[in-house]
Amino acid sequence: MLLTPFLVGAKVEEGSIEGSRRVYSHDSRNAFPQRASGSKALSLRLRERMKSSKVEDIIEQRLDALKDSLGETWSDRGEFEAFFARFKTSIKLDSGQSRLLPTPSVKARAKIILNSKSSGATTALYTFRAFRQAFVKRGLTGLDSELKHAFIGFVTDSRSTEQLLNKQVKVSDLRHPIExxxxxxxxxxxxxxxxxxxxxxxxxxxxxxxxxxxxxxxxxxxxxxxxxxxxxxxxxxxxxxxxxxxxxxxxxxxxxxxxxxxxxxxxxxxxxxxxxxxxxxxxxxxxxxxxxxxxxxxxxxxxxxxxxxxxxxxxxxxxxxxxxxxxxxxxYARLNPLTVESMSLKGGLHSLKKGDCVVVFSRAGIHAMKKKIESTTGKRCAVVYGSLPPETRAQQARLFNDPDSGYDILVASDAIGMGLNLSIKRIIFETTRKIAGGCDFENLTTSEIKQIAGRAGRYRTASDDTRDTISAASSRGGEVPSQAGSSVSSRPSIGSVTTLEDIDLRVVRKAMGSEADPIPSAGIFAPVAVTRQFVSYFPPNTPFSFVLRRLHEISRVNSLFHLCELDDQLTIADLIEPIKGLSVTDRVVICRAPVDRTADGFPEMVQALAKCIARRKGGALLEIKEIPLELLNRPVVAEKAYLASLETLHKGLSLYLWLSYRFEGVFPSRPLAFQYKGMVENNIDKILSGMYYEPNIRPTGTRKELEEVIKKVRTEYRGAEKQGTHPEAEIPMLLGNEGTQNFMENMS
Structure with a gap:
């Protein structure tokens, strides 16, 4: 089916050109106009694909797979067959009617659930539109999750009394968080x-x-x-x-x-x-x-x-x-001037100066830009991005701020928007778009552009105040002078902002002259006590992720508030669902742990730690093999794969520490975890100081350079084909997911 290979993998990898488009010159962008059309064009392509394909057929296939997986665990096979037949009928009846139906409002959801028992249908909570959206956003994984949730809801609502459903609606009243x-x-x-x-x-x-x-x-x-x-x-x-x-x-x-x-x-x-x-x-x-x-x-x-x-x-x-x-x-008004430059860098890097910060919105793009700048200008670059440990980000900031360190330029993500003391003279946006939802792009908001651009030029920061206070105390034998840090520095630095390409400069200039939209509402989560009570209204074996989603769906909320998203919590809830011995409170706490769902080894680490909590033992750090401490035995090499592995290990150790403060009797190795965490940070610092990034294949620069790269890839691909292997993972996404598919199809 035409749609399947595109949408199943509808996720832009960090190393793709879609994720780091601005390293191309203006000429190369014209050569690939479909890349420059932005998120709107990508969304249009998605919609066109959906129109030309029979999504109903895909849903039918996934329903059969769901039936096979759930039927094995159902004690009464006849009852299961009856439920599933009714469920499939309700979807078929709904699919032809709900294409134009809006998603029901929060206020309507309670009535929908109460009415679903008498109607025997999944109704508008589980519409064809919802399945279709899940498929577009998250591929087959998203569709499978949505179908499973819908079926469990169908069965649960069919078995529940109206009195029990009313209790669910009552306890999910979250309209008055003030109280x-x-x-x-x-x-x-x-x-x-x-x-x-x-x-x-x-x-x-x-x-x-x-x-x-x-x-x-x-x-x-x-x-x-x-x-x-x-x-x-x-x-x-x-x-x-x-x-x-x-x-x-x-x-x-x-x-x-x-x-x-x-x-x-x-x-x-x-x-x-x-x-x-x-x-x-x-x-x-x-x-x-x-x-x-x-x-x-x-x-x-x-x-x-x-x-x-x-x-x-x-x-x-x-x-x-x-x-x-x-x-x-x-x-308060800004303490020093901030100007938008009249010209972009026209795609070139030769005019970069000491104190510049180039903002890039992907990890791979940051490392590629670092290599490009260092090879083009001869200036060393510090790097800052979100998946680096906070301590490493602070160390990279210190290197950039130190005029004698040899690090003249910073390449960073939007992680510089807050929390770091940075002596940036000029902000340069590589792009004004970033990846959103895995398969699409979104423009930076006015607020995001202003927050990042505002880092250019600086007055005194709390960090300056802290450093001067410590210095003053040290020079006076521990006595802090009364004037230390008492006033704002009188030496402002003028900040400026520009972009790598002209097309983005217009966006930045417009944003800097505009006011950001007011924030309409404040985020909330249901209190733990509410969640515990809500869970009690469901059969014991009801999946916890279903209960969380149902609470989220039917909760009534004041217009000044909104329910925060559950994506991370639902992922963790499904991971730990099979683990016996976890209380509702245990599950709530684990689901709210700060995790990176995209990190390699994340599922195994979460499950291993959750099993320790269920058993109330076995939480010694050295006994948890899913946290790969053996990485620290390897020689420190400046390789991107090793760096990524260390970043994942750091996340695992941070998760261990986070849980150790909430389940102190289970995880006794906190001092050891801190020691290993420090070792990981030191190794990451060493890698960043010595790394000259060499991505597998990443086209940069002019159209001529692009053609040379394509020629090289084609040659390598054909050579591998003769040997009976296809190195598909090594082939760059020259035009995003769709372009990669076409590129590979044309290799012969």
Whole structure:
């Protein structure tokens, strides 16, 4: 079938040209116009493929596969056959009618489920449209998951009484999250909202107020920021604890120390004078927004200082009004000028200067750009991207900031948008699009462009303040002078922003002159107590992922809030479903662990750790073979595969540490995990310092260079074919997934 090979693999790999298109020159882009058409064109191609194919046939095939897999575990085969026949009929009846039906609103979902029992159909919750969308977004894996969820829901609803369904609807009423924190509502708080662009001093002024308080906390989005404030407070003689998901540093003997934490770890039971919640605009995130909402609604502080972007102001006004609390808004202007340059780099790299930062949106693209810059200009590059350990990112930032290190240029992802102290003079966007959803592209938002561009030029940061404070204390035998860090530096640096190509410069210029859209709602998750109660309304063997999705589907939510996405939680829930002995609370905790679903070995690591929790033993680090500690026995070599393996090992050790603080009796090897984690970080630093990246085959530069690469690939492919092997994994995606298929078909 024509559609299957395209959509099953409808995922742009990091090493593909679609993922790093701007290394091409303008000429080469014209040579491949389908690449320059962007996410809209790719979406159109997807739609055309779907129109020309019989998706019903694919659904029919996957239903047969689902029947075979589920039928083996069903005790009453006759009952199963009857259920499945009715289920297939309902889908067939629905498929012809639901193509134009919108997805039902949250308010309508409860009625849909109640009506489904009497109608005997899957109704609009499980429409052909939903199956089709799952197939487009996630291929056969997504379709299989959607079909399984629909069938389980069909059976569950058919067996449930109306009274039980009403209980599910009642407990899933999440319209009033303000009331989830009665102790906080019982006290008077003043909310201070500090808003302004990057490098406006908003967080600096909030931290100044925190330093004056007797008790307080800082809650930030990243471990790096929490560690920075922790260091700053202790250097100034203010005892401060560090609390993140993976690490706790507690000062013994202090009655009321300050707290610096990641926002997910914000303590809601402590009586505080001042709380600072940084990057409050992330309250609107569909992934982590719940943590900012929880911190804002629940922290028990007399003064709550929120730092963020102007676009969050309307939402905070509404929330403070709901809470009956006073709001004071402090607005800040950027402390130094930021200009958009009149010209792009015209696709060339020769004009790069010391202090430049080139922003690229894929890991492979970052390493390829590093190699290209170093070979073109002779200047060394530091690199920063999300899958690097935070400690390594900080080390790379230090190398870039040090004028004597020899690292003149930074190549980075949007990870530079927050959390790192960087002496960037100019930001250069390689592209203004990034991969979204695995098989499509999306334009950067106005807010994202401004956040990244704002890193160019800088005033004094909290990190500068910390460093100078430590230096002053050291020079005076531990005495901190009163003026240390008390004022903002009077030496501004002018920042500038441009792009690699002209087409993107227009986008950046428009964004820099526009206001970002207001944030419409705050993210929430159902409290653990609600989830536990909801689970009790289902048969014991109901898959936990189904319960989570059902709760998400029928929950009623105030228009000021939205339910955060469940993708990671559902993946983990399915992985640990077969493991016996896990309580509902265990499953909720494990599902909320910070994981990277794309990392190699991720399923095995999660399952191994979950089995330890179920058994309440066996959690010694050296006994868990799924965490590949043997990598540390290998010689450190500057190879991309070894670097990726170390990054995965670091994620595994971080997950072990995260779980060790929640299941302390199960995972006793925390000190050893910290030791190995440090070794991994050191090895990654060594690799990055010595790596001259050599991707398998990655066309760059002019059309002529492209033709040479294609010739080389064709020769290698034919040679392998004669030997009876096809090195398909080594062939570049010259035109994305569709182009790769056509390219390989034309090899002969």
């Amino acid at each position: 989830w924190y009665p102790a906080t509502r019982a006290r008077r708080r003043t909310i201070h909202l500090h808003v302004g662009p990057t490098n406006s001093g908003k967080t600096y002024h909030a931290l100044q107020r925190l330093e004056q308080a007797k008790t307080g906390l800082y809650a930030g989005p990243l471990r790096l920021l929490a560690h920075e404030v922790y260091t700053r407070m202790n250097a100034k003689g203010k005892p401060c604890n560090l609390i993140t998901g993976e690490e706790k540093r507690i000062i013994e003997g202090e009655k009321n120390p300050m707290i610096s934490c990641t926002v997910e770890m914000t303590p809601l039971h402590k009586d505080l004078d001042v709380a600072v919640i940084d990057e409050i605009q992330m309250i609107g995130s569909w992934d982590r927004g719940w943590a900012w909402t929880q911190a804002l609604l629940g922290v028990q502080a007399r003064e709550v200082h929120l730092c963020g972007e102007e676009r969050v102001v309307p939402l905070i006004r509404h929330l403070t009004s709901l809470m009956g609390e006073s709001l004071e808004i402090h607005r």
